[in-house]
Amino acid sequence: MATVTLKGNTLTTVGELPKVGSQAPNFKLTLNDLSTISLGDFKGSKLVLNIFPSIDTGTCAASVRQFNEEASELENAKVLCISRDLPFAQARFCAAEGLEDVINLSDYKNHQFGKDYGVEFTDGPLEGLLSRSVVVLDESGVVRYTEQVSETTDEPNYKAALEALMDD
Known part of the structure; x- marks a missing residue:
């Protein structure tokens, strides 16, 4: 298990992020239209997994906005x-913000992710809820970068995550 903080108070997670160089665990998550999608559906694309507690908090919203801005510049990456969050909340947020370059996925059904x-x-x-983290995968689903943000109210290291996409 890993420990992080929320405004200085210690929180614990169920485990550790996948190791760099390992095959990412498969997942089944829910899209905004309530359909299910898995890791295999993204084979052939580089991925940034922007993981966070709730779209309705300032830091989480900022990470979605920032990655949306950066995503429009990426080639062969999602x-x-x-x-x-429920898919309805994710869709409402992105619609209100005009965000179209990120894909929202929810782990609300079975919490397996x-x-x-x-x-x-x-x-x-x-x-x-989910700890603020970033996992970068190559086109084959191999983990190339991970970050679990040590203070939950802080934003992730966008630059390092995006650079990991370019290192492949």
């Missing part, structure tokens, strides 16, 4: 914004 990627909080006020 940004997947993953939380336990949070467990498999080691990012589900096990305690504290965010228990059951």
Whole structure:
């Protein structure tokens, strides 16, 4: 398990992020139209998994906006914004913000993504939500970069994540 903080208070997750160089765990997540999509559906594309607690918080919203801006510049890459928010909330946020270059995915149905990627909080006020993290995958689903943000209210290192996309 990993520990991070929320305004200085320690929180624990169910595990650790996948190791760099390992094959990313498969996932089944829910799109805004309530259909299911899996990691295999993205084979052949580089991926940025932007994982966060809730779209309705300032830092989470900022990460989606920033990755949306950066995503429009990327070739053969997709940004997947993953939380336990309901797909309706994700769609409402992106529509209100005019964000069209990220793909929102929800882990609300079976909570397996949070467990498999080691990012589900096990305690504290965010228990059951996902820890702010970034995982970059190459076209074959191999992990090329990970970051679990140590203070949940801080934004991820966008530059490092995007550079990892270019290193392949």
